[in-house]
Amino acid sequence: MIPPPFEYLSPNQLSEAISLLQKHGEDAKILAGGHSLIPAMKLRFALPEYLIDIGGIEGMDYLREEGGQLRIGAMTRESSLEDSELISKKYPLLLDTVKMIADPQVRNMATVGGNLAHGDPANDHPATMIALRASVFAEGPNGSREIRIDDFFPDFFTTALDTNEILTEIRISSPPPKSGGAYLKIERKVGDYATAAVACQLNLNTSGSIEQIGIGLTNVGPTPIRATSAENLLRGKSPSDDLIKEAGLLAAGDSDPSDDLRGSAEYKKDLLCELTQRAIRISIERSERSG
Amino acid sequence: MSKHTVTIEINGSSFTREVDSRLLLVHFIREDLQMTGTHIGCDTTHCGACTVLMDGRSIKSCTLFTIQANGKSLTTIEGLESGGKLHPLQEGFHEEHGLQCGFCTPGMIMRAVELLGKNPNPTEDEIRTGISGNLCRCTGYVNIVKSVQYAAEKMKAEVA
Ligand SMILES: Cc1cc2nc3c(=O)[nH]c(=O)nc-3n(C[C@H](O)[C@H](O)[C@H](O)COP(=O)(O)OP(=O)(O)OC[C@H]3O[C@@H](n4cnc5c(N)ncnc54)[C@H](O)[C@@H]3O)c2cc1C
Ligand code: FES
Ligand code: FES
Numbered sequence: 214m215i216p217p218p219f220e221y222l223s224p225n226q227l228s229e230a231i232s233l234l235q236k237h238g239e240d241a242k243i244l245a246g247g248h249s250l251i252p253a254m255k256l257r258f259a260l261p262e263y264l265i266d267i268g269g270i271e272g273m274d275y276l277r278e279e280g281g282q283l284r285i286g287a288m289t290r291e292s293s294l295e296d297s298e299l300i301s302k303k304y305p306l307l308l309d310t311v312k313m314i315a316d317p318q319v320r321n322m323a324t325v326g327g328n329l330a331h332g333d334p335a336n337d338h339p340a341t342m343i344a345l346r347a348s349v350f351a352e353g354p355n356g357s358r359e360i361r362i363d364d365f366f367p368d369f370f371t372t373a374l375d376t377n378e379i380l381t382e383i384r385i386s387s388p389p390p391k392s393g394g395a396y397l398k399i400e401r402k403v404g405d406y407a408t409a410a411v412a413c414q415l416n417l418n419t420s421g422s423i424e425q426i427g428i429g430l431t432n433v434g435p436t437p438i439r440a441t442s443a444e445n446l447l448r449g450k451s452p453s454d455d456l457i458k459e460a461g462l463l464a465a466g467d468s469d470p471s472d473d474l475r476g477s478a479e480y481k482k483d484l485l486c487e488l489t490q491r492a493i494r495i496s497i498e499r500s501e502r503s504g
Numbered sequence: 505m506s507k508h509t510v511t512i513e514i515n516g517s518s519f520t521r522e523v524d525s526r527l528l529l530v531h532f533i534r535e536d537l538q539m540t541g542t543h544i545g546c547d548t549t550h551c552g553a554c555t556v557l558m559d560g561r562s563i564k565s566c567t568l569f570t571i572q573a574n575g576k577s578l579t580t581i582e583g584l585e586s587g588g589k590l591h592p593l594q595e596g597f598h599e600e601h602g603l604q605c606g607f608c609t610p611g612m613i614m615r616a617v618e619l620l621g622k623n624p625n626p627t628e629d630e631i632r633t634g635i636s637g638n639l640c641r642c643t644g645y646v647n648i649v650k651s652v653q654y655a656a657e658k659m660k661a662e663v664a
Pocket of ligand 2: 543549550551552553554564567
């Protein structure tokens with residue numbers, strides 16, 4: 214399948230890329246890793262007249278901790294998270310997630326920024342970032358602004374980015390001591406999007422109660438979903454089997470799946486109930502083992 | 505549609521050509537350069553038959569515009585043997601019957617090159633996850649795993 218024709222633009226500076234977005238408006242699209250966009254163009258789901266390739270802009274591909282935060286440059290490839298010692302030591306939720314995204318070759322191209330900016334509720338990073346209470350930074354003609362992850366996905370395949378804005382960075386607070394997280398995804402085969410998936414991140418206080426908790430759900434609604442009622446149930450509590458079970462049921466209740474080729478809505482709710490319980494248990498185990 | 509001049513290094517030789525912006529890398533390699541070792545299986549980023557190395561990393565060349573590879577260095581299956589001697593992975597697929605029809609083989613091998621570069625001692629599980637982006641309709645993967653193990657042993661022996 215040959216993609217439709219387009220004009221290719223390759224700015225060297227972020228400011229130049231923003232000017233190009235201003236000039237071409239709705240006719241232009243940013244090209245990052247291209248692994249959502251090029252397949253969509255082949256199928257004529259996307260017909261941009263201009264592609265603005267941000268792959269040549271220096272300084273958008275990085276992964277570092279700074280000022281108590283993890284900073285991920287938008288052009289960081291998924292495979293860089295997978296290979297990072299920092300991620301495997303301190304961010305088990307991100308490591309779990311990246312291993313479930315697509316396949317090794319796709320992860321060598323796909324970017325973390327693109328995974329969020331695509332606005333696809335089936336993508337895996339949105340739920341992870343919800344669980345981690347991330348912030349997204351966007352740069353436009355009027356400078357940079359911070360967008361809370363809860364405000365980033367207003368609707369189906371829609372993000373809070375303006376047409377003139379480029380996602381530049383994702384920030385996550387470094388986890389406090391006794392933190393852990395996990396991502397559990399059911400997929401039909403490698404490279405498939407989730408039938409359902411659950412991201413959990415939590416930390417325990419000195420008496421073993423859950424202090425902070427985030428739970429994000431993948432592909433069970435028009436947008437990625439925060440399982441607010443499950444979080445509220447667990448926050449401040451000492452986790453018991455009954456409580457965790459109840460949280461699973463509440464997370465399923467927070468979801469809004471539909472019937473499709475991957476399964477019925479009822480089946481997906483059942484999956485969520487179970488996956489949520491497992492994700493919470495693994496997160497607690499990992500918290501107990503962490504420093 | 506815009507035309508662009510690209511210069512891409514492939515298997516150590518530099519190629520400069522004028523290409524359409526929408527030309528996919530796999531078509532550039534197979535049609536413009538007539539190097540047909542790199543295959544097209546699915547054209548939808550699933551099968552891995554089109555896998556090549558770009559700056560040492562395995563990628564699916566059906567999902568990249570040629571222009572995105574401008575200035576980069578590629579390796580295809582044609583670039584693996586040297587001086588008439590097969591690469592240990594090529595030898596492994598030969599010795600261990602790692603192929604039947606052979607359609608998936610170039611992609612499997614190019615993927616395995618990166619895998620063994622990063623992890624010279626993979627477990628069977630790591631090999632299977634490592635090639636999870638490559639589909640084979642013939643072998644059932646058992647001999648492909650053995651072929652990669654053969655190459656891993658051979659490469660270790662060569663280093664030692
Ligand atoms: C076979 C296959 C399987 C996959 N499986 C999974 C999976 O299991 N889980 C998963 O999460 N994903 C999966 N993906 C999607 C993959 O992770 C995508 O590559 C990713 O979602 C998008 O990242 P990208 O860098 O490729 O973005 P692109 O495709 O380049 O861009 C996607 C969209 O985001 C916009 N965009 C990108 N970056 C920016 C930016 N910095 N600022 C503003 N807008 C931007 C683009 O304009 C475009 O509209 C799969 C893809 C393939 C091909
Ligand atoms: S042809 Fe590229 S992945 Fe199948
Ligand atoms: S040998 Fe035939 S597809 Fe793999």
